[in-house]
Amino acid sequence: MHDLTAVAGSVPDPELPVVTLAELGVLRSVREPTPGGPVEVELTPTYTGCPAIEAMAADIERALLEHGVTEVSVRTVLAPPWSTDDITSEGRRKLADAGIAPPRGGAAPGSGPVPLTLAIHCPNCGSTETSLISRFSSTACKALRRCEACREPFDHFKEV
Amino acid sequence: MTHSQEARPLGGAGSHTDAAELDSPLLPLADDALVLSHRLGEWAGHAPVLEEELALANIALDLLGQARVLYSELGDEDELAYLREERAFRNCQLVEQPNGDFACTMIRQLYFSAYQELLFGQLAELGNPLAAKAVKETEYHRDHAEHWTLRLGDGTEESHTRAQRATDALWRYTGELFEPLPGPAPVGAVDWGALRAGWTERITRVLRAATLTVPESPQSGAWTAGAGRQGLHTEPFGRMLAEMQHLHRSHPGASW
Structure with missing residues (x-):
């Protein structure tokens, strides 16, 4: 099974x-x-x-x-509704490696309290100086952002 | 309109949709989502900037997803979307209003998404799985509309004029949103008074922040506005429906 x-x-x-x-x-x-x-x-x-x-x-x-x-x-099935917290830590790492900023929140199982991270890191250079271009991007689940440090636009898996 | 194929009456022999389901209070919600989805889809290729093109298509897709889930609960989704006549649609008149200019589309979006978020919020608490799923999406829709309302209202003289015109013109279609939809829970258990109060508070705050004037005119009219839930629709809806249903009716069962 x-x-x-x-x-x-x-x-x-x-x-x-x-x-x-x-x-x-x-x-x-x-x-x-x-x-x-x-x-x-x-x-x-x-x-x-x-x-x-x-x-x-x-x-x-x-x-x-x-x-x-x-x-x-x-x-x-719709219930319980899917949340970006359901993405595993391995999934988050792979998204970041592919140039897609993973959603904020969602701690790995057993890692204790959820660390509060408000900044969205640029998946290319790691800078936290990023700004929103559009809440809606190439797919329903992503927003479009730009890094102010390296000027690269990138997708961000937006939190739901 | 004439159609080449044999008509398949809803609730008739061979139909997958029971006539009783057409009285379900879920039907108006499904129709709202489908009709607004189609209207937003009309912006494809016409949006002012590329990012907005994507945003409107994304919102339309979310709405279409909602409509499909709800129609599937009631019967055959294709029948419900493509084979009903205008008078059988229960959507509010707000969502069928033509796109107009961008300000008109965005104010329509503001009025509707604020309503839908509050309605789905209540339905989610009452245990409706679709609402629990979709409320988080509608929050993004409402947020998007609010940002545009602020930018247009508090933008240039021209954008302010257009945003105010849209705010006033669409106001008469907002009263209908709060008419109770009778039927079984969860929709039958919605607190419409609280919904109206929450909506009014939110819209007033956004319009004021956008330097727009909250209309004082009636939110429904004796002549036409506010009877969509009873199947009476404004004139542009018939044309929209003809375009939307044409392919399915002309080529029954077609797929690709």
């Missing part, structure tokens, strides 16, 4: 392929009610209208079928 969860969770996000669906925190459950039978997957969208959800469902289905599963059904 953990195996199937790992297979579904390792599918890359269609819009942000640097992170997996597990790291993004959108994979809610993978169940196999009867061994060897159909597999039921629950996914939650980052945003209500996220157009990537259908591609995610298709990619999960393909990955599980390639793994030998005979039947897959993917269901979208």
